[in-house]
Amino acid sequence: MTAGPTTTEPSRLPVAGNTAVRRAAVDLLRGDRRAILVMLVLHAAAAIAGLASPWLLGMIVDKVTAGAGIGAVDRLAVAIVGCVLAQGLLNRYAQYVGYRFGERAVARLREEFVRRTLGLPVSVVERAGTGDLATRSSVDVNMVGTMVRDALPVVVISSAQLLLLFGAVCLLHPIFGVVALVGLPTIYLAVRFYLRRARDAYLVEGAAMAELTETLTTTAEGARTIEGFRLTDQRIHYGTERIARLWAARRATLRLRSVFFPVVEASYALPVAVVLLVGGLFLDRGTVSLGEVVAAALYLQQAIGPLDALLQWMEQTQRGVASFARVLGVGQVPPEPRGGVVVPVDQRLVVRDARFGYADGPDVLHGINLEIRPGERLAVVGPSGAGKSTLARLIAGIDRPRTGEVLLGGCPVTDLDPAQRRREIALVTQEHHVFIGTLRDNLAFAAPESTDEQMRSALVAVGADWYADLPDGLDTELGDGARDLNPADAQQLALARIVLADPHTVILDEATAALDPTTARRTERALGAVLAGRTVIAIAHRLNTAHDADRVAVLDDGRVTELGSHDELLAADGAYAALWRSWHG
Incomplete structure (x- = not known):
């Protein structure tokens, strides 16, 4: 895996490489170092407190064996x-600190x-x-949140506990420390097998989820069109694929987990069994006491919990790293290139040999x-697929021409x-969006400093008569879960x-296409008065x-075939004249 961005399709957003992920993870942790230090100290103290119980239980076994009184026990x-x-x-307090750290880290990640x-x-x-974008902003961000909030503390706790438990076993007797490692080769091979394949597998799963989300979204949004053109079976087949x-x-990914977890779980009991077997041999020789054997077995049994948690969350962490x-x-x-302070000398638009x-x-x-x-009003007409909307995007600066300017x-x-x-x-297309919020919020996107009177005047200017019927005027809530606007009102x-x-x-790229002919004509007349003196380029249907x-x-097959006034083009009796005669029957 490379350090730079990678992607499988040019249409998809890139995926960061391992180096970028590691650097970003360090930056995310560095943003709250105090919380991490407190969390580590508390978890270390909790792990040390947990070491005392098996040791004390071993002492109880030895004292009972030696005939000590009830008081000592x-x-x-x-x-x-x-x-x-x-x-x-x-x-409890370590987890509290860890969760607060995780939520702050995820909040920073979401904002970024x-x-x-x-x-x-x-x-x-x-x-x-x-x-793809929706999946990354929801599923992937939530997965990262789970990793930071839940997986990271568990990994820290479990790692600290395992180190301390292993150290305690070695202190009881060095041979116990050697025996405790008997299950590690199998676990190492299983982990190595899993880690070499997991990240790529989860990236493929994430991309497949994005494709399915895209399919379901577009199918739902275009349901009426699909029914109208009898494309239901085709969309069902596409979605099924x-x-x-x-x-x-x-x-x-399930095959990876089905190999990984059974192998490592089968390795848990092996060190405990071997310690009891070896401990019995050393006990017969008087090298160790019964309490030490019991304590060593309890330590290794206790290690199963953090080891299992560590390996379980390792799988979750792979998902999180991929996300x-x-x-x-x-x-x-x-990002979009941000030029210096460039001041156009005038408002003249020139398209020169653009391809x-x-x-x-x-x-x-x-x-x-x-x-x-x-101040000119230019209409661009032509058959479907002639390149009218593409030309509008070039003029608006959304796309850069391959050649020309x-x-x-x-x-x-x-x-x-x-x-x-x-x-x-400003480019206005047939696509429009009503944001969740008040009507005032929706209008303020265009000009945050606008007054209520200016907003009302703008609505009147475009013939939005429905505004007068809103119960709370500009404070009326719009969007999902509130008042829905029909396509014409939203336009x-x-x-x-x-x-x-x-x-x-x-x-105006067919900006009134969603309106019925009467409303469209009224809106166009209203816009004509409002846009007087401005340059208007209308993609006309x-x-x-x-x-x-x-x-x-007149645009045809990506070329301007005719250019002139309405009367001039009618007199020329070319493609525009034919369109006009067809339009009027």
């Missing part, structure tokens, strides 16, 4: 009770994950898909040349700082955000939008 028994109580209290996710380029998020991949990945690598992989995606293709595919735009004057005021759009670019150019909410953002250039534009660009 009772005092030792009281001491055992005291040690057990002390161990319980120390463990959100920060990195919000910094991802839009194009990367779209290629990765919602399933993803379930089969996840099941195969989980069977692979940690997936979480850290989000931060290894290069673009997705990933390693062929070009979908072929040498586009356009000049859009400030897109300039705003003489500056390449993709070289502008992302925040500055979004203030200059008008998205347009109201654009009014508040107040960019000088607005790209209704040709009345093109009729109202200053110029119309």
